[in-house]
Amino acid sequence: MSRGPSVGDPAPAFSLPGVAGQERRDFSLEEYRGQKVVLAFYPGDFTPG
Numbered sequence: 001m002s003r004g005p006s007v008g009d010p011a012p013a014f015s016l017p018g019v020a021g022q023e024r025r026d027f028s029l030e031e032y033r034g035q036k037v038v039l040a041f042y043p044g045d046f047t048p049g
Contacts, residue, residue, distance in 0.1 A: 005011070015028035016039075029037070 011029055013029055015026045017024060018027045019025070020027075
């Protein structure tokens, strides 16, 4: 079984879909390298009902 990252480990490179203003785009961690980043998930966003 693989272990997840430990506190202080660098995050792996990844990108996620998102929205900037009114446009959908992909955000990559590399764009924010060297800055503090908070990643939040809102499972109800963009779902019908």
